[in-house]
Amino acid sequence: MPHDSSKPNPPRWFATTRWTIVLAAGDRHSQYSRQALETLCGTYWAPVYSFVRRRGHSVEEAQDLTQGFFARLLEKESLAAADRQRGKFRNFLLSSVKNYLANEWDRSQAQKRGGGTIAVPIDAESAERIYRPDQVPQDNPEKIFERRWAAALVGQVFSRMRQDARRAGQMKAFEHLKGFLTGEAVGVRYQDVAAELGLSEAAIKVRVHRLRRRFGDLLRQEVAQTVQSPDQVEAEIRYLFSAVE
Amino acid sequence: MVRPKTPGRQRSDPERPLCPQCGTPLTEGEDCLHCLLALGMGLPDSTPLDGLQTDRYTILHPLGQGGMGEVFLAHDNALDRKVALKFLSEELQQNPCAEQHLLDEAKAAAALDHPFVCKVYETGDLEGSAFIAMEFVEGKTLRQVLNSRSFPLERTLSIADAIADALQSAHRHGIVHRDLKPSNVMLTPDGHIKVMDFGIARRLEAVQNAVGPVVPDWTHETSVQGSLLYMSPQQARGEPVDARSDIFSFGVLLYEMIAGVNPFHRDTPEQTWQALLAADYPPLTSPSGRLPKGLDGLVGRMLAPDPKDRLQSADQVRSTLTEVGSQMAARQSGWRKWVRSPMRLCAMLLVMVALVVLGLYLGGWSAEPPQTGIGRSDNPQAQAAFVEGHRLLYLRTPASLAEAARKFRQSILKDPEFAAAYAGLAVSQILLASYGIRAPEEVFPEALRVAEKALELDERQAMAQTALAFIRFSFDWEWELAEEEFLKAVELANNDPDTLRWYGFYLATQGRMDESLQLMHRAQNLDPRSWLAIVSLARCHYLRREYEKAVGVYQKALALQPEFRPAHLGLGLVYLKQKKLQLAAQSFRKGLAGSKAHELLAEAFQQAASGDSPSDIEADLQALRAESGQIYLSPYFVAVYYLALDQGQSDRAFEWLEKAFQERSEHLVTLRVDPIFDDLRSDRRFQDLVERIF
The missing domain is CATH 1.10.510.10 (Transferase(Phosphotransferase) domain 1)
Structure with a gap:
């Protein structure tokens, strides 16, 4: 039982996701953990922007506030003081932006903090396109945030899949088969796709199956980057699944 | 991209199109997030590989997913047996060296032949995907x-x-x-x-x-x-x-x-x-x-x-x-x-099995109880028992429902004037019957009595009013009276998801499908994370013969509450209509549990789906159902089984439908619209049954 352990360092794979790196850094905020946080913020800026917009800020204000928010977030002191008990990056980001808006809503404050420092680049045009206020007018800011979060996550997975396909010279096949992931291809016959791609129907079925599995795996990997432990991955996906109604 | 041959997307809301796969409202220009997130949860459970044939194997359906890859049930055409095919994961297949090491190891393991070791048969390849064929082990x-x-x-x-x-x-x-x-x-x-x-x-x-x-x-x-x-x-x-x-x-x-x-x-x-x-x-x-x-x-x-x-x-x-x-x-x-006494041992084992089976339903995600029906007693003990009963009611497991009824009884004993406790007891009794745990005739008479008592004490008790409406329709088969009672309930609790769902179900049984669907959507919008609302919506799609949508929505519910038996049973019915017999049998196996009779029927479904000649289960089933203390098996599902057989044994199906009639099975309220009976509609006996009920 109790045994004199030499207390060696655990394998490095215990803390290899971006959010665990950020959390593990604690007060010893390093360049490494800052990069991890920057990457996460770069992926999930759109939910923050949409949240700010739905809180009633104009396009310009929302851009400034979002920039200011990320600049503040990436400051060493701010992160060290952040509440990290919630476990998930999504919760952390949402509560942080709420606090920020409550305390830092003034545009001049935002500019003071964010002005001149572009922590997370935001493309104004695409930000508005992603926000799409006309589509779900009944959604509150939190709901919009969750929806945009799920969309950012899915977008990240598609982006990785496209990169893989491009690298493997399989872009044409990917574009043909992508619809089988999204429901867009309901009613499309495998044999028709097979004819277009010059493959057998069985080969198409295997590819579609593998593509779905690959999407699922990458999605779980992306979610894992934002949570504190592996057992939160499934719960997080389920949460988002029910949040995107 | 090859375009779909299906007609344009249906719209329930002119502003937002619906996903053709799962029916979720879409944001224009955006892929269906629901379908995509579902892939992260390993859904849907059917895959394009189902039914695919290799030189030797016919793939039937997925069995599960692990770190190493995915496992499928398959039929070995050469040796006419079931096997499990374990496909190596994508990452592993991209590393030819690792893949080869693993396949070599599998070949070494194939030398093992022991009754307690799952046998490895061989390794193979399907369109570039390596797999290991092994013994299929049930359990x-x-x-x-x-x-x-x-x-x-x-x-x-x-x-x-x-x-x-x-x-x-x-x-x-x-x-x-x-x-x-x-x-x-x-x-x-x-x-x-x-x-x-x-x-x-x-x-x-x-x-x-x-x-x-x-x-x-x-x-x-x-x-x-x-x-x-x-x-x-x-x-x-x-x-x-x-x-x-x-x-x-x-x-x-x-x-x-x-x-x-x-x-x-x-x-x-x-x-x-x-x-x-x-x-x-x-x-x-x-x-x-x-x-x-x-x-x-x-x-x-x-x-x-x-x-x-x-x-x-x-x-x-x-x-x-x-x-x-x-x-x-x-x-x-x-x-x-x-213990050596065989009778005692048998009794003890039965109790152990029952405890394990009941225990399996415990835990898991649950909907938050709606606030409708929340009452207040001046007696703190009555209030505490009521609040606990109310919480248990919304866990919707066999054990929690029985315990909820007990808590409401306790509450009534402490405060006999507490209307909400009577209402809670009525609803828990109804659910015990609706979820096939107790026979309807065992619980509905008391449910009616206590619902009426609740309304006598407080005529605006919404939960009691909803319960009364449900009893009028589901047990009394008093259709017009039921609607009157439902309308009163809606007036009292216009925003209560349960009231809307139950009324929506009533409307579906009357063939008023559009009104029903509208209410189901409303119930879901009021309580979007409730799997109960999702299951009701799925059943509505099934009754509307929208099978693809029904599958998607049922799977959505099961993703939230994997052990919810009514969802498995509902999904099984949809798969039957889609002629996906293996998937149907799989769903019935998950849904039909709780007694030996349930297990026997689930096994029979499995046998029929596998194409084996079905054994005659009639005598055993009757005997097992007659055993006292058993969890109730609705005759409806036995009738469904006989209809699902290759040659369709309609005589037997009618015998069990008659039993369902005698036992006032709740499932009969859908008789006029249930797709599972479509082949029987021209039969005189079916028409006679419909006339006796409606």
Whole structure:
């Protein structure tokens, strides 16, 4: 039982996701953990922007506030003081932006903090396109945030899949088969796709199956980057699944 | 992209199109997030590979997904038997060297031939995807059965002895398991065990170490924490392993079966890892307080951190287990004499099985109870019992519903003027019948009495009004009166999802499908995270003959509440209509549980789906249903079974529908619209039945 352990360092794979790196850094905020946080913020800026917009800020204000928010977030002191008990990056980001808006809503404050420092680049045009206020007018800011979060996550997975396909010279096949992931291809016959791609129907079925599995795996990997432990991955996906109604 | 041949998307809301696959409203220009997130949860459970044929195998359907890859049930066309095909994961297939190592290891494992070891047959390839063909083992994993509970000691010792036997044989062949854990031990329906994945599972990690860096796999929770909990200290340090590593993992498993908890479970993988290396675990105790002499010592020697101090072989473990078992038997001879009576043993086993089955429904995500019907009593004990009953009601498990009824009764005893407690009791009784736990005629008369009592005490008691409306329609078959009562209920609780769902269901039985769908959507919007609302919506799609949508929505509900039996049963009906018999049988197996009669029927569905000549279950089924104390099996599902048979035995189906009529089965209220009976509609007997009900 109790045994004199030499207390060696655990394998490095215990803390290899971006959010665990950020959390593990604690007060010893390093360049490494800052990069991890920057990457996460770069992926999930759109939910923050949409949240700010739905809180009633104009396009310009929302851009400034979002920039200011990320600049503040990436400051060493701010992160060290952040509440990290919630476990998930999504919760952390949402509560942080709420606090920020409550305390830092003034545009001049935002500019003071964010002005001149572009922590997370935001493309104004695409930000508005992603926000799409006309589509779900009944959604509150939190709901919009969750929806945009799920969309950012899915977008990240598609982006990785496209990169893989491009690298493997399989872009044409990917574009043909992508619809089988999204429901867009309901009613499309495998044999028709097979004819277009010059493959057998069985080969198409295997590819579609593998593509779905690959999407699922990458999605779980992306979610894992934002949570504190592996057992939160499934719960997080389920949460988002029910949040995107 | 080839365009779909289906008509344009349907719109329930002119502003937002619906996903053609799952029916979720879409944001224009955006893919269906619902469908995509579902892929992250391993849904849908049907795949394009279902029905695909290779030279030798016909793939039937997926069985599960693990860290190593995905497993499918298949039919071996050459030897006319079921097999499991384990496809290697995408990442592994992209590493030809690792893949080859693993396939070689599988070939070595194929030399093992032992009754408690899952047999590896061969390796193969399907369109570039490598697989391992192995014995198909039915049953549950030890993990599924063990979750959060310990095993009776006698059963623990017999399972441990079988595992030791399997390890002994494998170790003699020079094969080390490397990943022995509860999810790799199957308990078969006939009570045997099979150890799965000998030499294969952990080998994956070893070859990855050999050919490249260890890639953390956080994509499947079981891959890190699940396996780590059973790793030997040598494995945790990345050192070479031998048979003694399996002995350590076996020790962890044995500890967990006895204590009901894993000795190394900690808050984080890192803490678990540290505890493993130090063999730091709490002293072994049994929840029953009974720990036979020698068992603690045996587990301790299996869990020694240094392999040299550990029991050296599975033979040694077996002989110690035998000693412990004999000593325990000697001390408990009096008890054993009592148990030796076959009738008593049988009774005891039945109780144990029932407890396990009921226990399986406990836990899980649940909807928040709506606030409608919340009442207040001046008596604090009555109030406390009511609040607890209300909470239990919304867990919707067999055990919680029965307990909810008990709590409401307690509440009434403490405060006989407490209207909401009567209403709660009425609803819990209704649900016990609706979920097929109690026969309708056993519970509805009391449900009616207490609902009326609640309204007598408080005429604006909305939950009681809804209950009364439901009874009028579901049990009394008083259709017009039921609608009047529903309208009163809606007036009292216009925003209560349960009231809307139940009224929506009533409307569907009357063929008023559009109104029904509208209410179901409204109920779901009011309570978007409630799986109950989702299941009601799925059933509505089924009754509207929108099978694809129904499947998608049922799967959505099951993703939130995987053990919800009515959803499995509903999904089974949809699959039957889609002629997906294997999937239907699989769903019925999950939905039909709780008694021997349920299991017999589930087995019969499975047999029929496999194309085997169905055995005549009639006599056994009647006898089992007649056994007192059994969970109620609605005759409706027996009728459905006879209709599902290849040759469709409509005479038998009608006999069971007649029984359903006599027992006032709730399922008959859908008779006029239920797609499952479409082939019977022209039959005079069916028309007669409809006339008697409507």
